[in-house]
Amino acid sequence: MSDYQLIIIGAGLSGLAAGIRAARFGRKTLIVDQHYRPGGLNSYYKFQGHLLETGLHAITNFAPPERKRAPLNLLFRQLQLSRREFPVREQIGSEIIYPCASLRFSNDPELLQAEVEQTFPGCGERLYQLRQAVAAQDPFAELPWQSARSFVAGYLKEPPLENMLFLPLMLYGNAEEDDMALSQFTIMFRAIFEEGLFRPETDISVFLDMLVRQYQSFGGTIRYRAAVDEILIGGGSAQGVRLADGSVITADAVLSTAGLPETIRLSAPSGWQTPPAAYSGKMSFTETISILPDISRDAVRQDRTLIFYNTSEHFQYRRPQSLQDSSWGVICFPDNFAGSGSGEFFSIRVTNPASYPHWHALSSEAYAAAKTACRKEAVQASEQHIGSYGQAIVQQDSFTPLTIERFTRKAEGAVYGSPIKIADGRTPWTNLFIAGTDQGYLGIVGSMLSGISIVNRHLLA
Amino acid sequence: MNREEIREVLLEIIADIDEEADFTALDADKPLRDQLELDSMDFLDIVMELRKRYKLQVPEDEYPELATLNSCVNYLEPKLRDL
């Protein structure tokens, strides 16, 4: 008999959600993570007395509890968590800023509709048609790849507007360069423009605790600082895992949320011969987090939750040719959500596209210097849109593609994983499955639904 | 279990799955999914819960038997009679 019915690699959001499902229905389940804390890409750390979140800007797919068909509420039901007892704060409103135009949007899709009508005369009706077409799509139909760029162009016929709308949708959930799969576009369009953005009333640590407690209350076991070194394959199926400390744990099935390149690496000794490079995404980011005293709030905009900006009319969603490209990105105000009180400090986060190979090539001294330089550049770029705050910063931290790779083992720090997704979660072995980012659903809500649906489909049915 | 007990159990399972479930206007002869706005994933949970509680296997091709509250009771009655 095996030690466990199911081993899940990764205590990120997909692994935790998968674990809750399996344990809830009596599967003897073990989650292992290399890190000492749950959350993966969406975790937190303590920095000079402040709790800093590593991933969360805003959770997509906002829906009030009574909208039962909404993905967010389905997610809560599947995990048997009470949506009513999960207090959230909605965004106060966000904006997409390009040199010649800007568009506001909020959790009321009519705001974006009205903004487009006003800014792009004649395009209101076309946007409405596009929204209808998006509503009619089935993004889960596992169809061949289709270009979202040409789909949208067919409706809007207005490249500047198209470039504006693609900026948040790609930045918050596209693993491919340049174009985006129509299915992924549909998911992101609904998640951001139709449903909207929110955050937990407190911080991500409370949400993670809630998930871990739910998993444990169903009898699940979780082990941190337990890196998997190899997925053991024998007789055509997965037998279990070998941890970095040499111990072997056996299981009837293994579910990996570590991403495809890492999963292939872990299974390679036993014969997964696919070169991982094909599954290494190119899109990675730097993020600069600045902490400021409350008194300097008036220096910057307080009426936006997120500002997506681009200093060019063209939008090329690509890995830059330099460490960081601050000509486009997103500025997040974690304190600008409805009902956030003011504390002693507030923070501003700036995320810009970055090149993993450029960061990887640096020596450790050059790395530290490059981080400082990139932070400065990111702050200056954001000041163009929100007012100057550089002089008021009391503390600052940042992460790079290397940081993301180190803490989550996402190859090349590719936040959204592989450009090729494995929608059915299958691998060459009948009892080894993939969930999370590289199965295809992205973001916080997406990765959790991924964990849930793969367990439902392959491990509970 | 008799029909009434089975009915009670079903409503309890659904209430457990869905804290928003409202049975006041539920028509026992109309599809549960539409009336309660349930997803196919929720539906699977009713099956899973029956398995967990009564070791009862519902094969996939018999899921349509569980469409309405009354059809559920009809389907489950012979299977749960001796419990």
Ligand SMILES: Cc1cc2nc3c(=O)[nH]c(=O)nc-3n(C[C@H](O)[C@H](O)[C@H](O)COP(=O)(O)OP(=O)(O)OC[C@H]3O[C@@H](n4cnc5c(N)ncnc54)[C@H](O)[C@@H]3O)c2cc1C
């Ligand atoms: C800067 C940033 C901002 C973001 N902002 C948002 C946002 O505002 N809203 C939103 O919805 N989403 C956001 N995301 C995306 C979101 O965080 C991810 O899509 C989601 O968390 C992915 O979850 P996952 O479980 O698929 O992967 P991961 O979180 O990467 O989980 C995988 C886990 O596997 C573990 N692991 C890997 N290899 C091994 C091994 N060999 N042995 C043991 N364990 C291993 C890792 O430690 C990790 O914990 C953001 C991400 C980043 C980086």
